[in-house]
Amino acid sequence: MKQFNHAADTIKLDAGIRKILSATNSEISVHFPVKMDDGTIEVFNGYRVQHNNALGPYKGGLRFHPAVDIDTARALAIWMTWKSALAGLPYGGGKGGVSIDPQAYSKSELERITRRFTYALGENIGPDVDIPAPDVNTNPQIMAWIADTFASTKSPSTRMLNLHVVTGKPIGSGGLKGRDRATGFGVVASIKSWAKLKGVDLLNKTFIVQGFGNVGYWASHFMTELGAKLIAVQDASGTIYNESGIDSEQLHDYVSINNGDVYGYEGAKQLENNSFFKVECDIVIPAALSNQITSENADEIKASLIAEGANGPIDTEGEKILLAKGVDIIPDILCNAGGVTGSYYEWLQNKRSENYNIDTVLEMIEEKLSVAFSKTVESARKYKTDWRTGAYCVALERIQQTYQERGVFP
Numbered sequence: 001m002k003q004f005n006h007a008a009d010t011i012k013l014d015a016g017i018r019k020i021l022s023a024t025n026s027e028i029s030v031h032f033p034v035k036m037d038d039g040t041i042e043v044f045n046g047y048r049v050q051h052n053n054a055l056g057p058y059k060g061g062l063r064f065h066p067a068v069d070i071d072t073a074r075a076l077a078i079w080m081t082w083k084s085a086l087a088g089l090p091y092g093g094g095k096g097g098v099s100i101d102p103q104a105y106s107k108s109e110l111e112r113i114t115r116r117f118t119y120a121l122g123e124n125i126g127p128d129v130d131i132p133a134p135d136v137n138t139n140p141q142i143m144a145w146i147a148d149t150f151a152s153t154k155s156p157s158t159r160m161l162n163l164h165v166v167t168g169k170p171i172g173s174g175g176l177k178g179r180d181r182a183t184g185f186g187v188v189a190s191i192k193s194w195a196k197l198k199g200v201d202l203l204n205k206t207f208i209v210q211g212f213g214n215v216g217y218w219a220s221h222f223m224t225e226l227g228a229k230l231i232a233v234q235d236a237s238g239t240i241y242n243e244s245g246i247d248s249e250q251l252h253d254y255v256s257i258n259n260g261d262v263y264g265y266e267g268a269k270q271l272e273n274n275s276f277f278k279v280e281c282d283i284v285i286p287a288a289l290s291n292q293i294t295s296e297n298a299d300e301i302k303a304s305l306i307a308e309g310a311n312g313p314i315d316t317e318g319e320k321i322l323l324a325k326g327v328d329i330i331p332d333i334l335c336n337a338g339g340v341t342g343s344y345y346e347w348l349q350n351k352r353s354e355n356y357n358i359d360t361v362l363e364m365i366e367e368k369l370s371v372a373f374s375k376t377v378e379s380a381r382k383y384k385t386d387w388r389t390g391a392y393c394v395a396l397e398r399i400q401q402t403y404q405e406r407g408v409f410p
């Protein structure tokens with residue numbers, strides 16, 4: 001809300017629209033029972049927050065993590081509204097999840113948890129209402145279970161018209177070729193735009209990545225393709241470092257047989273967790289959770305660029321320190337918008353019964369992000385402000401325009 005208020009002041013946002021955007025439209029909290037493998041019943045807490053739908057159906061991921069609660073879902077839903085608006089997509093913002101550690105459950109328990117959660121959400125989601133997608137600890141398999149459960153509540157004649165209730169599905173179930181890499185690809189597309197703007201050659205530039213899941217791995221993959229060198233990675237299991245470079249593909253193979261963890265990878269040495277952000281490098285890519293860079297560690301960062309793959313990785317105090325040091329920050333709502341943009345093309349291909357090829361998808365994502373990057377930089381120049389505020393201003397102006405054209409009530 002601090003970020004929103006600052007941008008709202010900057011563009012002198014209409015007072016009524018400011019009130020509307022300061023509140024969420026709805027906050028759904030469900031408690032649903034699931035039978036465990038041993039026959040006992042557990043009751044889970046799930047959330048879906050729908051912030052605003054002035055531009056189109058609510059859109060945003062579902063997270064399965066012990067830290068998910070209504071506040072997390074609210075912050076993430078609000079960011080989705082700005083992100084979709086900035087990328088020029090016909091969506092509003094929503095986000096949600098279930099408060100669980102998925103590692104504590106078997107695959108069949110996770111399937112039942114996902115299906116009961118979907119059932120509990122009922123008509124609050126739908127292809128033209130609110131369209132979930134993958135986020136932390138959720139994946140194409142989970143999306144397929146959601147699509148199947150949601151569609152099975154419809155009459156047989158309309159079942160197939162409901163599968164795009166979620167994006168990020170497996171390819172065989174209407175998923176988009178390239179949605180798996182869309183967010184990491186978009187992070188690197190934004191870094192390329194930054195490099196072009198600043199006249200920086202990315203060849204041999206060093207980078208570090210926090211989080212080596214979907215976003216962290218694919219960002220590393222595309223950075224490596226450009227000739228940049230990955231030198232440190234941190235995930236929940238620990239921190240690894242090799243100044244001569246870490247092979248992102250080998251690490252990915254290792255992680256996939258090591259319970260998702262980078263810890264123990266032989267091609268690098270282990271570091272203390274609190275040394276991660278101190279690593280001497282050119283670019284930092286946070287791709288894990290929120291509030292990782294704060295007033296406690298912002299001063300330790302030596303890079304000239306932070307590309308926010310994660311949502312909200314830098315808190316407002318940490319950001320002030322970084323901006324004062326002259327560090328460039330590509331804000332989350334721009335930098336990680338490749339994911340929701342890929343989701344948009346999946347939704348569109350489902351609606352149109354089409355099947356895009358991967359080169360077309362990546363081209364379309366890069367084009368949208370390059371436009372969003374230019375608009376952000378222009379807006380920051382116009383309002384003499386930082387890039388995050390510039391990006392918010394673009395998003396808020398678009399939403400303000402729609403309210404002013406249509407009247408206050410969507």
Ligand SMILES: NC(=O)C1=CN([C@@H]2O[C@H](COP(=O)(O)OP(=O)(O)OC[C@H]3O[C@@H](n4cnc5c(N)ncnc54)[C@H](OP(=O)(O)O)[C@@H]3O)[C@@H](O)[C@H]2O)C=CC1
Nearest residue numbers: 136137183211212213214215235236237288310311336339
């Ligand atoms: N998936 C998408 O399309 C999009 C994701 N995002 C954002 O990107 C971020 C990552 O999402 P995604 O890659 O999908 O999620 P994944 O679940 O695929 O990966 C999450 C990664 O974060 C690591 N992690 C978790 N907790 C910590 C911690 N305390 N310290 C360091 N690392 C940690 C995990 O480590 P471990 O495996 O050891 O638990 C894992 O490597 C999130 O902020 C998400 O909201 C943004 C836009 C789209």
Ligand SMILES: O=C(O)CCC(=O)C(=O)O
Nearest residue numbers: 060061133135339340343
């Ligand atoms: O793909 C989507 O719809 C949303 C992705 C997401 O949750 C995000 O951008 O944070």
